[in-house]
Amino acid sequence: MNELELNFMFEAAEERGIDPLTVFELLHFNGRQIYVHFKEDQIGISEASDGVDEGEDTHTYQIRAGMIKPLAPDSRVELADALGKKLEKKELKIRIPLDDSKSKYLGSLYIKAIVDLKSELVIDYKDFQFLPSPQKSEHLPIPGKRKPHTAFADYAKTENGIIKPGDAWRMLGQYADQSKGDNHVNLPGWGLIYLKRDRDGKDKLRYKTTKFEGPSDGNTFSRGAFCRAWDKV
Numbered sequence: 001m002n003e004l005e006l007n008f009m010f011e012a013a014e015e016r017g018i019d020p021l022t023v024f025e026l027l028h029f030n031g032r033q034i035y036v037h038f039k040e041d042q043i044g045i046s047e048a049s050d051g052v053d054e055g056e057d058t059h060t061y062q063i064r065a066g067m068i069k070p071l072a073p074d075s076r077v078e079l080a081d082a083l084g085k086k087l088e089k090k091e092l093k094i095r096i097p098l099d100d101s102k103s104k105y106l107g108s109l110y111i112k113a114i115v116d117l118k119s120e121l122v123i124d125y126k127d128f129q130f131l132p133s134p135q136k137s138e139h140l141p142i143p144g145k146r147k148p149h150t151a152f153a154d155y156a157k158t159e160n161g162i163i164k165p166g167d168a169w170r171m172l173g174q175y176a177d178q179s180k181g182d183n184h185v186n187l188p189g190w191g192l193i194y195l196k197r198d199r200d201g202k203d204k205l206r207y208k209t210t211k212f213e214g215p216s217d218g219n220t221f222s223r224g225a226f227c228r229a230w231d232k233v
Contacts, residue, residue: 087117088117092113152172
């Protein structure tokens with residue numbers, strides 16, 4: 001960690017005019033981390049751990065001021081939502097390798113902790129070379145695309161430079177998690193849309209131009225359809 005050039009994440013996103021979730025996903029798919037640099041001591045709550053049976057580890061974890069730990073992957077959407085709502089603090093999960101806590105087990109410990117969103121979120125400044133310029137972040141519709149998944153496949157493969165369709169599909173799922181059928185999201189390659197996951201299939205998403213009114217509302221596309229669109233790009 002001593003070679004990291006720490007910079008506030010929300011400032012970098014604002015300077016480039018792109019939404020926080022896009023920043024987080026671009027960093028993630030380029031192998032980068034989001035870190036929390038704790039300014040004060042606090043007691044975190046242990047939620048889950050890899051390789052540890054429930055009840056074998058304590059339920060609390062002492063977080064010391066000055067600790068720098070990576071954000072848990074499944075907290076990225078919560079973080080983006082909190083920044084979008086201009087919250088000052090948010091309970092998020094951090095990841096602590098168990099060898100950091102001198103445990104005899106392998107894996108990671110996931111801790112819920114209160115994060116000051118304006119002073120404790122940091123990443124390596126050099127990582128921002130992976131972010132698109134403001135001109136590319138406007139999410140203008142790609143001409144000739146009639147469905148959101150074909151437009152996003154084109155964007156992810158050509159403009160964003162994602163190599164694997166599985167990575168692009170997971171990124172698309174993050175937009176669905178952010179929207180949840182109730183919130184407008186600006187989908188790259190397409191524009192404003194409502195998305196959500198289909199309750200009957202983990203590899204299927206639903207979309208609409210207006211808010212969803214029921215579980216079977218809107219149109220669907222599957223991961224298979226997305227991969228076929230990917231191959232045609």
